[in-house]
Amino acid sequence: MYDYGLFKFESKQQLLDTAIRYWNxxxxxxxxxxxxxxxxxxxxxxxxxxxxxxxxxxLHLNGGTYNFGHRHPELVETLKGALDYFDIGNHWFPSVARAALAESLVKVSSGMTYAVFAPGGAEAVDIAIKSARYATKRRKIVSIVKGYHGHSGLSVATGDERFSKIFLSDQPEHFVQVPFNDIDAMEKALKGNDCAALIMETIPATYGFPMPKPGYLNACKALCVKHDAMYIADEVQTGLMRTGSMWGWQAYGVEPDIMVTAKGLSGGLYPISACLVNDKTGGWLNEDGAAHISTSGGAELGCVVAHKVIEMLQxxxxxxxxxxxxxxxxxxxxxxxxxxxxxxxxxxxxxxxxxxxxxxxxxxxxxxxxxxxxxxxxxxxxxxxxxxxxxxxxxxxxxxxxxxxxxxxxxxxxxxxxxxxxxxxxx
Ligand SMILES: Cc1ncc(COP(=O)(O)O)c(C=O)c1O
The missing domain is CATH 3.90.1150.10 (Aspartate Aminotransferase, domain 1)
Structure with a gap:
């Protein structure tokens, strides 16, 4: 008997049968x-x-979620302490936990101005795409063949068609893909001056971590500058010290206009992610701060844990x-x-x-x-x-x-x- 208090299973087989019957x-x-x-x-x-x-x-760490291991005692302690005082908060108002985390993230991310919070990586990627579109007034997004940025409304359209077509969520007119490490293909995609952004995993994880060729990421950024497109660094798997620097883009000397972090940001204890934007891409936060809303994005409990994570990583x-x-x-x-x-x-x-x-x-x-x-x-x-x-x-x-x-x-x-x-x- 496997007794978990609220629920019980007779055997592992009974759990597997239940998962097949009711879960996936x-x-x-x-x-x-x-x-x-x-x-x-x-x-x-x-x-x-x-x-x-x-x-x-x-050694999977769920993509880096368990960077510190599972249930790291300092993080568990932090969350337990936070539960005595905070809940997820109310997204309408400034909050001590959100403001403090935003400040600590911006301080370790040169060039970034604001942090916008979300519950998971894909939602933070959606904010990144929306921010790039706001800044450029263009719709088209360039991504990498076999890149992976999550499964929400916009992020899924940047990725492999296995995940978008099944839900009729592919949008070929607005999302184009080019092979990794092919700078000529990148130039071709960007040179029409009609792209809002290039979104890149600094090292494409789900594609097996092919390493960027020397100078490739810098050349991509230079093309973005030349063609007025925003460079979005997806740091969901390459951030939080995993490359040896806080963010992978710092390890390669590339400064993005927007960056996304998730997974390990919560230490695997309370879901939270963030999209960091610079002055230009964060302009909407001065124009209409309620243009993007998420009840659970920036949950204060998650903010407290993430604050600790950023402190520990330094x-x-x-x-x-x-x-x-x-x-x-x-x-x-x-x-x-x-x-x-x-x-x-x-x-x-x-x-x-x-x-x-x-x-x-x-x-x-x-x-x-x-x-x-x-x-x-x-x-x-x-x-x-x-x-x-x-x-x-x-x-x-x-x-x-x-x-x-x-x-x-x-x-x-x-x-x-x-x-x-x-x-x-x-x-
Ligand atoms: C590089 C990258 N970006 C974005 C995501 C999406 O994150 P989430 O699953 O939290 O939505 C993932 C998830 O694996 C990822 O690996």
């Missing part, structure tokens, strides 16, 4: 078929526990640890490549953001993900390039845990090799 049949069955029967139960630090009690080290010991984990993974993965180069074909890395290539099979990383799962590691393949495993170590990982991760990776490779061989036979 396709998603539930997808994981069963992939051999990853995970139902996350207890969670603590960088460890997750399946309902069966089996422990896994989390601690020297945390910054030093990001350097340690980055180096450990760089060296460790180089060694793993030497040992398993027949299947492990390449590494992409910036800070604690890594994409591990298993390119000999079109769904190589799907099989490796399963092998790792069987060896106590949860790391997800890239949805839009299943040859690449997303490898997202947390910023607070200890050296012992880093070593355990590497040992488990090494031990999982024979099983990965076997699964890849079987998959090749089926193909």
């Amino acid at each position: 049949p396709d998603k539930t069955k997808f994981w069963q078929k992939a051999g990853i029967d995970l139902v996350i139960d207890r969670r603590e630090g960088y460890r997750l526990y399946d309902m069966s009690g089996r422990s896994l080290i989390d 601690r020297p010991e945390l910054i030093a640890n990001v350097g340690f984990v980055s180096e450990f993974m760089a060296e460790g993965m180089a060694e793993m490549r030497r040992r398993h180069g027949d299947i492990f074909t390449g590494v992409r890395q910036k800070g604690v953001i890594l994409g591990l290539e298993f390119s000999n099979h079109p769904e190589g990383a799907l099989h490796v993900s399963r092998a790792l799962y069987e060896h106590g590691i949860w790391a997800i393949f890239s949805s839009l390039d299943k040859r690449v495993l997303q490898w997202k170590p947390g910023v607070l990982l200890s050296s012992d845990l880093c070593q355990e991760i590497l040992d488990r990776f090494d031990a999982a490779m024979p099983r990965a090799r076997q699964l890849l061989r079987d998959a090749a036979k089926v193909n």
